[in-house]
Amino acid sequence: MLHPVGPLPAAVYWRRRLLVLTLLLAVLGGGGWLLVAALTGSGSGGTATAAATTSPTAEPAAEPPALERVVPSLASVQTPTPAPEPPAEPAPEPAPTPGGPCSDDMIELAVRTPGSAPVGGKPTFELVVTNVSTVPCVRVLDAGLQEVLLLDGGGNRVWGSNDCFPExxxxxxxxxxxxxxxxxxxxGGLTSEPSCTAERTTPAPGQYAVRGRLDTEVSAEVPFTIS
Known part of the structure; x- marks a missing residue:
């Protein structure tokens, strides 16, 4: 093997052997690389398959459009509620003028009675006018503007001070x-009406009310009993 025999020179046979040896090494080296590549590819594919089997692919979260990321939604914008306006205050009433006329708002009218009287009695009623303002004022108190009324339980007129004997x-x-x-x-203890033409009679016992008037100002009613 180490001393080739043949008609050709020995160098020719050595070159042939080197060429065959080189080809053999090349074939063996290429086959080894193919085997390693095959084994490596098989392992990667198995891992990918297992990963695909055990863990499903997660879908990426949907991002809002670019315009919504810059401009907020109208539903998320809170509009400040305007504060309620305070109620309008009433205009102040003009102050009364000292020495001017006494308006109805500046006086108080009341009627006083003895509380009760017998049938046919002649009780005295009093009409009281009071200045309830803070300044002096002038009021016309003519007798013709004064009146006292007697009313029955139903509010019907029974007697009036100006009916028959006006002053x-x-x-x-x-x-x-x-x-x-x-x-x-x-x-005088008798009924009357404004014309004083109807028959005047004595009111029956019972509960009545007395009311006073001074021109346009009217007093509250006061209970009165005829017994």
Missing amino acids: SSSDTRTLAPGESVTFPLVW
Whole structure:
């Protein structure tokens, strides 16, 4: 083997042997690389398959459009609620003028009674006018502007002080703050009506009410008993 025999020179046979040996090494080396590549590819494929089997692919989260990322949604924008406007205050009433006329708001009208009277009695009623303002004022207190009424339980008119014997006088006064003026009126104990033409009779016993008036100002009603 180490000493080739043949008609050709020995160098020719050595070159042939080297060529065959080189080809053999090349074939063996290429086959080894193919085997390694095959084994490596098989392992990667198995891992990928197992991963695909055991873990499903997660879908990427949907991102909002670019415009929504810059401009907020109208539903998420909170509009400030305007504060309620305070209620309008009423205009102040003009202050009364000292020495001017006493308006109905500046006086208080009340009627006083003895509380009760027997049938046919002649009780005295009093009409009281008081200046309840803070300044002096002038009021016309003529007798023709004064009136006292007797009403039954149903509110019907029974008697009036100006029905049959009306009085007249000229009486204008300046009332100081808190000053009161009293006017007595006597009832004759009989019924009456404004024309004083109807028959006058004695009211029956029962519960009645008395009310006073001074021109346009009217007092509250006061209970009165006829027994």
